[in-house]
Amino acid sequence: MQRFSALALARNALSGQTGWQRQWRSPDPAKRYNAIIIGGGGHGLATAFHLARDHGMRNIAVLEKSWIGGGNTGRNTTIIRSNYLFNASSSLYDHAVKLWENLSQTLNYNVMFSQRGVLMLAHNVHDEQVFKRHVHANRLNGVDNEWLTAAQAKAFCPPLRIDAGMRYPVLGAALQRRAGVARHDAVAWGYARAADALGVDIVENCAATSIVRDRQGAVEAVETTRGRIATAKIGVVAAGNTSVIMGMAGLRMPLESFPLQALVSEPVKPVLPCIVMSNTIHAYISQSDKGELVIGAGTDAYISYSQRGALHVSTHTLEAICELFPQFRRMRMLRNWGGIVDVTPDRSPIIAKTSVPGLYVNCGWGTGGFKATPGSGHLFAWTMAKDEPHPINAPFTLERFRDGFLIDEAAAAAVSH
């Protein structure tokens, strides 16, 4: 791998930028692999990277039906935070935030992780009580989170409107300072490049079409649009398409797939110093380093794989944004798109073994899994390599639905991000 450094930049500037190499190979799939990851999003690529780096596994492939990072990884609003309510969740997401803090160094790739803080606005007494409970629960778990009055929130985020004339006045906010954003594409590319350097084959334009099992029921091969590939270990990391792929192995999943939308505005000079989220009026917004306002809307009401959402859903969010930031009313929106998110009944992910020997699944991240990408890859690789979960993902099984140990962040998070 050609390493990036200040020196390499200078050298290539002098040689007219002609010295850069391809960042990862584009191999044809081999006949057999020791492990196959289905799904080349951030989570799948991170899993392959950790399998190769931490567990010394060789001969691994990532199969991606279109181009890497073209799924939710490349479609999300990149909010990274760990202020979740329950112990199991805050340790899962904080594990990821800690890995984000060194990710650019780990991958030798600038993922532009920027810890600019997230403000979660309270608009009524209930919000205030819930967020204070979050603040206390997080601090007991060693996760930073603090309560701000409305005036303190405005000092932290000057463009925020807090006057009493608002339909939903801002009463205060929870602030997680370690929260931030990152460059989504760079995360996919950085993991792809680092995994490729460790020998992982990243095979694009290769969709899994069926999973072949032997007489004992164990995984034996994957049929793909580029031929049959033998393997004894498959990790499914396919976000909105997980139910479809697990169905190829005869498993029914506790998942439903919904379109979730985002929009970006025309780029402007820096105006918004942090991330602002409001569960109650459903809005979340940040500004990218390119200058675009990045706005996330809600999910559609019904399951769909259409990768676009309804106009009334994004309108609803834009109305809330205009209420919080009246100065953005005249901004023009440049692009609007949707991604298909896989939602579990308790809004917590599944990172686990399955009842099929050799088949593992990492899914259910729904509307909020980008923030978990590095941790998810690390924990899922551990689970696949050792055939048992790491203590951090041990609660996030499929069996929790049978046993009644739900991790009910639906009530706790309540907003899509």
Place this chain on the structure above:
Amino acid sequence: MLLIPCPYCGPRPELEFTYAGEANISRPAEPESLSDEQWAAYLYQRTNPRGMHAERWRHVHGCGRYFNASRDTLSDQFQFSWKPGESPP
């Protein structure tokens, strides 16, 4: 926004409806005889197909009634809708 064919009122905009999930999931007649696996399957497992989906809608801001519909989840196009108790056309 979808245009949804209510079998009682005809095509109406999505805003008049609430989605009520996968169709044909009935509460087990004898819950006490179910294993934990069966109970979890009833409560939580869904078909979630990429393609035709049999689903329920309720026309809350119209006739107020539940009905069934089949819709292609890739194109979001409705194929047809039918009243509860009837079989699909």
